[in-house]
Each structure stands twice: as C-alpha cells, then as structure tokens.
Amino acid sequence: MSRRFSRGRKPLATATKKRRAPGREKNISSALHASVLGLLAAQNTALNETEIARALGLSRHELVQLRAVLGQLLERRAIDKKGRRFALAAGQERLRGTLDLTAKGFGYAIPEGEQAKGGKDVYIAAHNLNGASQGDTILVAITGSGRSHREGRVIQILQRAVTQICGIFTASGAGGYVTPDDDRFPATLLIRRNDTLAAGDGMAVMAEIVDYGSERQGPCGRIVELLGDARTASVQIRMAVLQGGLRERFPAEVDAEAAGLQPVAACDEGRQDLRHLPHVTIDGETARDFDDAICVERSGDQFVLYVSIADVSHYVRTGSAIDREAYLRGTSVYLPDRVLPMLPERLSNDLCSLVPDQDRPAFTAILRFDATGRRIGERYTKSLIRSRQRFTYTTINRLLYLNEPQARAVHHELVPMLEQASTLTELLKKRRLARGSLEFNIPEPEVTLAGETVAAISLAERNRAHMLIEDCMLAANEAVAETLAKARHPVLYRIHEYPDPAKLEVFTDAAKALGFRLPQSEVNPAWFAQVIEQARNSSAEYIVNNLLLRTMQQARYSPENNGHFGLAAPYYLHFTSPIRRYPDLVAHRVLANLLSGHAPDHARPVSAKTADLGEAGIHLSQCERKAIDVERNAHARCSCLLLMDRVGEIFAAIISGVTAFGLYVTLDDSYISGMVPLTSMTDDYYLHDSRRYRLIGEASNRMYQLGDRVLVRLEQVDFSAKRLAFSLAPR
Template sequence: MTMTRKKHCRVKKKRSLSRSSRRTTQSQKYVSPFGDKILALLATHKEAIALPQIMNELHLSRKERGPVSRSLALLTEQNKIQKKGKGYRLNIHTKTVEATLDVTSKGFGFAMTTNPEDTEKDIFIAPEELGGASHGDLIQVALTGHSRGRRTGRVVHIVKRAVSKLCGIYHGSGKHGYVTPDNEKLPYTLGISRDDTLGCEDGMAVLAQITDYGNERSGPQGKILEILGNPLDPAIQIRMAIQQFKLRDTFPENVLQEAEELIPITQCEKHRRDMRDLPHVTIDGADARDFDDAICVTRDQQGYTLYVSIADVTHYVRPGSAIDCEALQRGTSVYLPDRVLPMLPERLSNNLCSLVPCQPRPAFTAILSFDDEGNRTEEKYCKSLILSKQRFTYETVNKILYEPEQELLEKYHEFLPMLSVAKQLAALLRKQRLNRGSLDFNLPEAKTSIKEDQIVAIKLTERNQAHQLIEECMLAANEAVAETLDSAGRQTLYRIHEDPDSAKLESFREVCKLLGVDLPRGELSPAWFAEVLRQAKGEPREYVINNLLLRTMQQARYTPYNSGHFGLASRYYLHFTSPIRRYPDIIAHRALHALLLKEDAPALLAKGETVPSLEESGTQLSRCERTAIDTERNVHARMAVLFLHDRIGEQFTAVISGVTSFGLFVELQDYYISGAISVKDMTNDYYLYDERRHRLIGERTNKLYQLGDEIEVILDRVDILSKRINFILPETILPLTE
C-alpha cells in the first residue's frame, strides 16, 4: 500500500516587472566570483583605485579581467561600491565598524563591535552578507540599514581569522575526503585531499588545519594534522572541546622552569604572623587537589572571630614574572571531568601554594570580628604562616555537624569545638545575608564519572550544609576586603553584578504568575527576588524558576569601578579567596598588601611587552571566565550525548524547561541533561502554541504541555556532532498490532 502526504501550496499571482526591476533581479542572480575579495581590498583604501591596481593587488591574471569587471559592475549596481572616474571605492555613505563575528547554527551572524562606547544591539548579518567570514573572526562591517530595531550590515573585510585549526569527523569519499567540524557555528565542511589525510580511517575524530578559506564558488580546503581517535571516547571529546575554545593545556618551558626554581617557605619570616598554633582546617570536595582556603573560628564574650587564611600566591607569583604573565592570559582554572587545566603550574597549584595538612604554608589572613548577631565589628589583615591541622571534605563535616555520626564524632573530637563555633557563626552570617535580600539560588550541577574510557554515570552533585558553612565564611572575607579597599580608595578589580534587564524582568514576572507564584508587592529589589525563590523552594517548579531567574540576571563581571553586587545585595564585593585558580584574586591580594605596607602605586598586573590597564584586564578576565563556563557546558553536552547514545528507546522522567512554537525543551530530572521534543514528533494531535502562557494545547484532545510540568519522555535520537538529544512522548508511539 502506498501512502501519500497532501501538499499545501500557496498560490502567488504573477506581477509584471519594469525593465529596471527585471535587470536588478537578473543581476542579483549573478554570483560575483571576486566580490568578497574586491570589497576586502577596497576597505583598506581610502581613495578610489582603478581596475589595473585591483588586478595587481589581488594577484590576478589577464584572463580574469572580464569576471573582475563584471564583479565591479555588479557591486556598483548593488550600491556596495562607487565608481569615481576610472577608480572604485566603498560607498562613501556606508559607515564601517570593526567587530567580532558570532555565527549562529542557522547560518546568520551577529557582529559585536569592538568599540566599548557602542551600546547599541549587535549588528545582524544575513548569510549572504557574511563575505566568507566565519565564527569568531575579527571583521570590518559596513552598516546597511535597520531591521526590527537592530542595525544590519555586511562583511567587507576579514581583519583576522579566528579559526585556523578545527576538530571534526573525517569522511572519505573517492579521491577526496572531508571533515565535518564538531562546532555547529562553523557551517561548512573542510575538503581534504587524499594526500593530506595521514591515512585516516572513515569516522575518526581529527584535528585539521585550514589551508584555504575558499570563496563564493568553492568551500574551504585543509589537511589533517592529527588523528585523535574514536569520537565515542570521552577523553577524545574533551580534547576536541579544549581545541574548540582554544584553551591552554600545557605550560611554556620557561614557566615550568621558573616554578621549579621557587624556594618554599617553611619558617616564619619577620613580616609574617605565626598562626601555626591555631586549629586551621580546610573543607573541600573529595576530589579537590588545590586548597586555597583554610578557616578557624573562635568565640569569646565579645562575639566571634573568623580567621580566613588564603594561600599567599603573590609571594611566589610576582608581577612581570613568566608565571604571572601566563596566569593573566589564562585568567582562571578550568575544571573538566577527567582533568583540570590549572591557571598556575602544578608545583604551585598542588604543592607550594596549596594549604595541605600538616605542612607550613604562607597565607594572607583576614581576621574578622562579629557580634552575637553576626554583624561585622572589626576587620584586620596580615601575612601569616599557618599549619592546616586537618583536610576535611564537605561530606565528612556534614556528618559531624548536621547529620551526626558517632564514629566520626569520636574520630574528630579534637576539632568538634572549633567546628561547632564555625557552624554557629555561619548560621548567623547566612541569616544576615538573606535578611538583606541576597539571592539563594538552588541550581544543581552535574558531575560526570569516567572509568576505562566509558561514562559510567552523570548525576547531580550533592550540596549540603557544610558547603554553605564555607560559602558564608568566604563571602564574609570577600565583602570585608572589598569594603576595606574601596574605603581606602585603592585600585583593584571588583566583582560587580548589575541590575536585571527590564525587558527580561517583565517576562519573568509573567512566568511566575503562570506558575502560581504569589508575587511580592513593592519595588523590584534583591529581596523581591529572594522571596520568589523562597516560595518555589522544594517544589517541582523550583528548577524552572531558578533557571529563568538566572537568565533574567546580567552576567557578573570584573571592573575597577565598584557599583555593588545585586545578587548578593552587597555594596562591596570582590574575589579574594581563590588566588590559586582566579587571577582577580591575585590582584586583590596585591592591592591589600600594598595598603598594609602603605605603598602608593603597587604593581597589580603582569608587566609584559604591553601593560594592559586595569579596566582592560577586567574585561579580559571576565571573558576568560565566560570561556571557562562555556567550555564546561560544552563538555557536559558532549558527555551527555555519549552517555545516552546507546540508550535509544529508554524512558526518563523530565521537566519541561521551555516551550516554543516548534516544540518543547526538557531537562532529565536524574541527570541534568537537556533535550528537545519536536512538535513534528507529537503526532497524536495538532498542537497550538500559547505564547503568553508558555504551553502547547492539543487542538483535538485539549492536552496541555506547560512550562514546569513533569512528564515522561522516550529517547529517540542522539547526534554526536551537533550534540543534540531528541525525545518523543510515550503517547505518540503506536502499539504493535499482529
């Protein structure tokens, strides 16, 4: 039996075209073989240049004169260039700007201008106006108009290519092969000659180099530099992510040599306070290797004293050293399932600077005094020498203080008095913070476990009250240092978090009403959002509300200008407590130390060939942090598709995290894995999209699928290259019939 599908066609009426309209239409069909090269060339000349000069500078032969002339005529007709006498130049009415290109998976792009004073929306660039530019390229954009409240433009010159090497999957076909990039922002395949394959087998993951970026008539060409291996191997996928985001996974030889020559501190120097008798302890994750911070808490009649001792990285990492310059370039450590890409060489991060137990270590200690209600009454700072008495994990401390286990209480009885006082203070600090309106997000994070080249589990990391104890101590130290430096008028990098976007706020309010949240009255403030989160706590809608609120917020960033931290409801905030893994913390240490020494102009930054300003460094370090986050998310997506690729047909419990006209986005509850259900696969009914209420409604059955609903889904498709996971609904599967 043959099945047919009806086609619905929209009939268009024919219209007569004027002669000029027909000529324009015909000219638009002609593809200029040299258009991009001509535009790029003219963008480098202020004055008009003639055809012979164009031919010469483009290194073209006589036989190509005709196509070049036709290209010039077409570009002139399209008003992209102007003819002046015998010369040509870019249209003088066209303004050009320098920008970085962000290409979407659908093929169009957005140009982000490099001018910090340009506050307008990114420039939209249609696929046919990309001019051969790729994702991440530094480009010159000609502004061509406006559409839907946004500037439009076309690429006239590629200043600098962002991608010269890429990872992907090799496919052999006849005399030629090709590599499909595993980054969907690179919407092309890379042609590979048989002589440049290194003998690669079909379907292998490879690292390839682009040797020719191609033009309008032919795509880019390249060669394979390295055969990585089986793309189903988690380590290979992580390697591909490192390459995609251009992370530094090895240290230069001079940096390693400099680290080896450092002399460890084992005795208390004149300018250090000896705190080895204090019962400092570290509390970290079970798999942590670098210990930035140790705490000790005491209590007397005046209240509490909190000692937050942070690894004195700046003793070893001096401004202008090779280690310092490399650390500034990296900006932050990146944590991946099977490895860490540290900001500092291992001899520093896991040895000299790490506050390992029973070893004397130089530290920078914040000594903070609090009254019985948790109000800070005094702050003092000093360089110190400490001796961590115990390395605790969050799980152990939680079972000592919050879910007591007798065996652990007996084993660690000598630390129980200090830990109990720390528990009391942390509770007071948390109460103070929440009372002022600090947001208390509860977004789970996924942890991937890899064993013998296989992903054995992806599960949510457990957060317990021991995590909160350490967080409160670190937040208190960061706020105290920020207030001290700001009050003293000292230069440093603050961690600021600006007010939420007003347009996104309105959308968030509508969703909250839809999900049944009783919105607080009064002005929008951190306390207003905190109340919304409190109402959702422990309910099925909690994940959706937390996630949507996070999207509403602006990204926190580093800047030398203090404007407060909205999310923490704090006037003063910076990063001080993790100098092993974050460069802004190193800057804060240098600034505070200079204040203690009464130095007027401390060296806060690495001094290379060019010394960036503090503002420029803040922008760069914010970008480094964003890259680290994007890499970790990208790796999680890679691990998710590997984890599920052989589980087609299995059923999972999920929460609807997004609703669009083309389907549903879902989050698997037990794994923190995202996927989609296409409306095309919802074949049991015809679904209407209710945009205002964020739901799909079955036209025949009135079946509702709404944001925040818990549903059952069946895994249908997994795409390793695009990292997309598609599900279907159980009710759309027809029962088998005999």
C-alpha cells in the same frame, strides 16, 4: 556560490558542476557585495571596474553582475565614485569587533571595548560575512539599525581566530574531508590524499586550515593530529577543550620558572605567625588544590573569623613568565577527566596548596563579628599557617549536622572550633538573606567516568557544609572589597548588575503561567528572594530557579564598583581563590600594596604588558565565559555518550521550555536536557501560546505547559550538534 554549505554535503571541490540557476543570482550578488566592500576597505586608493574585477578574480561574463553590484552600492551610498574610480563611502561608521557565529549561519560582531560598557552587538547576515569565520577579528561597516541591534557587513577580516579545527574525518578516493565538530563552522574541510596522516574513516582529527576558500571553492587543509575514537570520553572531552581554544600545556619557560621556586621555610619579616591556630580546609572529595582555610574563635559574645588564603603573590611576581601565562588563562577549568590549571602543578598542588601539617605562606583576613553576625572590625596580614586537617564536605556534614558519634570522636579536638564556625555562618547567612541575597537552588550534574565510558550523570551532593565554607568566603570577599573601595585603591570588583528589563518581563509572564503570585513591591534582590522562597520545595522549583538565573545579567570583572545585585552587596570582589582565578591574585597584590603603605599606583597588579584594569576586566570575564562554555560543551558530549545506546528508552522529565518549535525537557534523574520537536507531535496541530508558555492542540485541546511532568522517548542522539531529540510517550 557561497563557501558555506550544510553539514554532510560533499566538499565543494568534489561536487559536480551545475549550470547556475537564475533564482540564485540574488545570493551571488549578496556575496559579491561583501567582496567589493572588503576590497575597497583595504585600499588606500580608489579602484576602477577592471582593477576590482582583477582583484576579485572575476571572469568576463561576471562583469555585468559586478556593474550591477557597483550600481546598487552607489544607490545605497555605501561607496563613492569619482570619475571611473570607486572607493568606500566617506563617513560610513566602521568598528572593529570579534565575530560570534550562530549555527544558523548569521552572526554578531562584538565591538571591541564595548562589551563591558553595555554596547550592543552588531547583527551580520550570512550574505554579509565576506568569508569571516567564528572568532575572527573583523572590520564592520554599519548599514542600519533594527529594533534591538545595529546591522552591518564585514568589510575586512583583520585577523583569523581559527587556524585549526577538530572534526570527524570521512575518507574518499581523493583523500577525504573533515566535518567540523563545531556547528558554527558549517563548511567541510577538503583534505587531499597526501595530507590525511593515514586517518581512518570516522576518526576524530585535528586539521590545519591551509586555504579559507572563496565564493567558488570551499576551504581545504591538512590533518595535523589524530585524536582517536570519537565515541570515547577522553576524546570527546579533549575535543571540547580544542573547540574552546583552551591552553593545554604550559610553555617550557613557565615550567622552568616553577621548578626553580623554593618553599617558605620560616616567617619572614612582616609575615605573622598563625601556625598556632587550628586552621582547616573544607573541599570536595576530588579536590587537589586547597587555597582557603578557616578558623573561628569566640570571645564572649563576639566571633573572630580567620580566612587564610594561599599567598600566590609570594611566588607569582607581576610580569614573570608564570604571571603572563596565568593572565592568558585567567582561570582553571574543571572537566570530568582532567583539570586545566591556571598555575603549574608545582604551585597549584604543592607550594601554594594548604595541605595538612605543612607550613604555608598565606594572606589572612581577620574579621570580627558581634553576636548578631554584623562585622565590627577587619584586619589583614601576610601570614604563615599550618592546616590541622583536610576535611571534605561529607565529613563536615556527618560531624556537625548529622552528629555522627564516630566522626565526632575521630576529630574531637577540632569539634569546638567547627561548631563555632557553624554558629557564626548561620548568623552571617541570616543577615545576608535579610538584605535580599539570592539563594538559588539549581542542582549541578556530575559526570562519573568508568575508563573511556560515561558510567552515570547524577546530581552533585550539596549539603550544609558547602554553605558553611561559602559564607566564610563571602564574608572575606565583601570585607576586602569594602576596604579597598574606601581606601580608593583600584582593583577588579566582581559586579552583577540589575536584570535586563526585557528578560524580567519574560520571567514575570512565565512565573504567572506557572501559577505564582509575584510580590507587588519594587523589583530588587529582596523581590527575587521572595519568589525563590515561594517556589522552594514545589514541583516548579527547578524551573523557577532556572528562569530567574536566565533573567540575571552575567556577573563580570570591572574596575568600576557597581555592586553585586545577586548578593545584595554594595562591595564585592574575588579574593579567596588565587590558585584558580587571576582576579583574586589581583586583589591580593592591591591589598598588599595598601598594607605596605604605598600609593595606589606603586605597583602594577596585572602583567606588565596589560597595566590597564579595564582591559584586564574584559579579558578575564571573557576567560571565565570561555571556561563555562567548555565545561557545558563537555557535559553535553558526555550526555550524548551516556545515552547513545539507549535510543528508544522512556524517561521521566519536566518541560523546562516552550517554543514555537517544540518543547525543551529536562530528565529527572540526570538533569540532561533535550528537545521534543513540534514536528514529532503529529497527533494534533499545536498552537503556541507564548504568553502562557504552552502548546495547545487545536482539535483535542490537549495542553503542554512549562513545568508539566511528562514521559519522553529518546529518538536521536546527534553527536555533531551535541543535541538529544525526544518524542512524547504515552503515560
């Protein structure tokens, strides 16, 4: 019997024994296949039948089945036989990888070193997992190839990724069990009476896995931490953090090293004094770390843009305890009730934060533009700056774009500089759009908490002030990337490759189904820009932007400069946020190396133990993906908390996806997503038209199509899966 069983079922150790049904022999054999292959893969010498049975703990009556399995493996040439001994077949392709499980029980092995090179993942059926769990490092034998993926089986678990899981505790007479909070871990964890830590029934807990189980018995463990009430915001958000495996606390040596850092008191040799310039920072209302400041001067028909970035590299030396920890984290993670910073607060909120009226070391890009916004010169310098004002996007919008007299009067000394910045960034944006840079318009949901409850989820405000600062940062990132590329100094570029052709075909079908006339030109960034512009302010704008975003490849970090498709930029990297992104710190170090006149290999830009930029690019891209996944996970949990007491209510929504299983909908006010299962649409038998993204009633000819406005009733809030189920409501 497989150790994986459905959520909510009693743990295997407490289930009633039943005689094995004849129809289940195939499943048992499949599991035994994986066990035999895993055993033989781990051996240096061949084993006979008795040794295999003993190693796998098989009983005498299971020997017949073992012989059958060995015969099947021989027929498939997965193993070799010499005399009476068996060994893994010579020449069978094997690879190391990381297991990514799905909620449906099967998984994919992500090959080591191939992810950044476009290598295809390896499909692994549930019966070929050989006991492997989410995130495990595994050895996989390739068994064949399908249409889009290679296929394989786990022959050895090299390293367990998960030793602890969070979940909900259910008490029982023998102790209880923990139902994992992550549906990629469908096996419940048996907890014996002395290992419950006095957890209450229904409490959220963290449990340590003591035994991963076998074919006959499920896993067991012990509770190591009581997390609290699972229906409170702080507990749900922390469960997202724990599920994502993020680092919550800094090691003692990192805190000690940060505490010993001293602020820069004056300009040291080689640092340019720019304190006379009226630098300002522009961020959101809740921002605490200010890592970029700008200033714009105008001379005749030319502009000079100063983009001054916190000089994190001054404090964080390569290979130091802070640097090693920052590399492991890769990025800061922003959640509704907390921030998990890449750097200790001593740096992120103090020494490196460009707070007003304080001298701060910076790295400044001095960029010169002509009257059309074309960059005609660039220079870089280590500097000392003094921010004049901490502006918010709201204030800048009121001051520059709403022209509110009171706001302009309060900040009258800085208004001329800000107006020059606005003029320049309009020119920069115009040039960027002309070359085909994409301007997605996808609202970002923002969670508002009131103590332990989710008070609201609304759309984050985005105005022209956001675009002003973004265009300044884009200009600096492009300039630094081009400078380092032409100087041939290896660095981590931010690359964004051409969309996947299969996804592009899916998008074109969907866009035509929505009634859009697609450009008849070459598919390039300008082509996408035309589609976005055609959808602007239409009822389908959200759908089109979302579909386009899904069509795109994921941007990533790489030492190979392949350009940035979405920005239509031949050179691009991240330079402007070293407080919260490690690749930016790498760029600072490489640029400093160039300015000092040293050879490209003079100093390592990443932690001493990870000198290879290719490996660093893969790791830091994975850190970014993990952060995004946790942020989405936390949002899904908050969505469930917000709606858990609103079952039965009716909401206005848009159909954002159509599948053979039902309709995906997005609520108008909050942009919370859920599904209308086809099983709930009982008024007719609906046929799925995949090419036109619609469901059509066979008898009534009633049609539900991508982009349609509908009313939906909330039917279920599934906390375990973090999903919302709706039904269609009559208008």
